[in-house]
Amino acid sequence: MATRALSLDAVSAFGADIREGLTKKGQKELASKYLYDELGSKLFETISLLPEYGLTRADERLLRRHSREIVERLPGDTMVAELGSGSGSKTRWILEAFGRRRHTSYCPIEISAAALAACRRELADIDAISIVGFEREYLEGLLEVAGRRRVGQRILVLFLGSTIGNFDHPADVKFLKEIRAILQAGDALLLGTDLEKPVEQLIAAYDDSLGVTAAFNLNLLARVNRELDADFALEEFEHEARFNAETSSIEMHLRARRDQRVTVAKAGFSVAIRAGETIWTETSHKYSLKEVGALAGKAGFLCEAQWVDGEWAFAETLMVAGT
Numbered sequence: 131m132a133t134r135a136l137s138l139d140a141v142s143a144f145g146a147d148i149r150e151g152l153t154k155k156g157q158k159e160l161a162s163k164y165l166y167d168e169l170g171s172k173l174f175e176t177i178s179l180l181p182e183y184g185l186t187r188a189d190e191r192l193l194r195r196h197s198r199e200i201v202e203r204l205p206g207d208t209m210v211a212e213l214g215s216g217s218g219s220k221t222r223w224i225l226e227a228f229g230r231r232r233h234t235s236y237c238p239i240e241i242s243a244a245a246l247a248a249c250r251r252e253l254a255d256i257d258a259i260s261i262v263g264f265e266r267e268y269l270e271g272l273l274e275v276a277g278r279r280r281v282g283q284r285i286l287v288l289f290l291g292s293t294i295g296n297f298d299h300p301a302d303v304k305f306l307k308e309i310r311a312i313l314q315a316g317d318a319l320l321l322g323t324d325l326e327k328p329v330e331q332l333i334a335a336y337d338d339s340l341g342v343t344a345a346f347n348l349n350l351l352a353r354v355n356r357e358l359d360a361d362f363a364l365e366e367f368e369h370e371a372r373f374n375a376e377t378s379s380i381e382m383h384l385r386a387r388r389d390q391r392v393t394v395a396k397a398g399f400s401v402a403i404r405a406g407e408t409i410w411t412e413t414s415h416k417y418s419l420k421e422v423g424a425l426a427g428k429a430g431f432l433c434e435a436q437w438v439d440g441e442w443a444f445a446e447t448l449m450v451a452g453t
């Protein structure tokens with residue numbers, strides 16, 4: 131498999147984060163943004179096709195049905211920025227609606243070079259859209275995009291796929307406030323949020339019968355082995371999806387099957403992991419509609435319109451930055 135050569139700075143930032151997450155007192159954790167290397171991004175795309183994972187299809191249905199109306203609610207001269215675009219396949223509906231109106235710039239912001247390249251390929255054929263990709267963290271990328279706006283131009287920020295749910299509460303409010311601070315009054319945010327649903331449905335979505343989500347989760351340890359010269363034995367860990375009722379979140383963990391010591395050579399540390407101990411790798415918060423409204427208000431946005439899927443509880447909310 132071709133992997134991108136990482137710069138020394140990127141290796142040391144990755145190593146420092148891994149060291150902090152694995153050596154902290156109490157619950158060990160690894161940041162979910164590291165799930166998305168080239169292989170991880172491809173595994174995520176596969177997850178979105180699984181029968182148990184209805185989230186992506188619900189998001190796509192809403193965008194397919196309502197893109198024209200969403201675009202009609204926005205001023206003529208609007209540029210589009212997307213946070214964590216992934217392959218961008220669902221974004222096609224929004225961009226085609228913009229392109230029918232006038233020439234529009236689209237700026238996907240992605241931490242994963244592989245996902246960004248896939249997004250450029252996926253959307254290259256849409257008329258009247260120019261794509262300028264940013265291989266950046268969300269806020270750093272959005273700042274750069276905002277710096278490119280023409281006088282009088284509006285920005286629509288897309289944050290789809292319920293990626294907002296990867297932030298613990300109240301980190302989700304803080305993150306939306308940071309987005310709001312980069313925007314101007316009248317700019318907009320289209321936020322996709324997965325909604326509360328029965329626990330069995332959620333567990334199946336994050337622990338599918340083919341084991342693709344397990345592979346996605348375990349690939350994080352494989353990535354640490356590849357890029358930081360670590361010696362995780364993958365067969366000594368198992369994927370676990372659990373529902374935390376207190377936070378209304380699905381958590382993904384990697385549970386150690388036995389006592390072990392792991393060395394991460396390029397980050398210069400080794401760590402003992404006890405049998406049964408877990409490494410927490412991702413949170414996916416499930417929202418109520420009331421909560422989505424409150425989130426918008428606390429972050430300085432006004433809810434302009436909302437669409438909810440009838441087959442899989444998922445909401446698309448168009449918010450406008452208030453004064």
Ligand SMILES: C[S@@+](CC[C@H](N)C(=O)[O-])C[C@H]1O[C@@H](n2cnc3c(N)ncnc32)[C@H](O)[C@@H]1O
Binds near residue numbers: 178186245
């Ligand atoms: C859950 S996936 C969603 C992808 C796509 N938006 C969708 O709805 O299918 C999250 C995406 O955000 C990207 N990502 C995660 N953390 C990021 C960060 N801190 N900055 C920029 N992109 C990030 C990942 O590489 C991944 O492609």
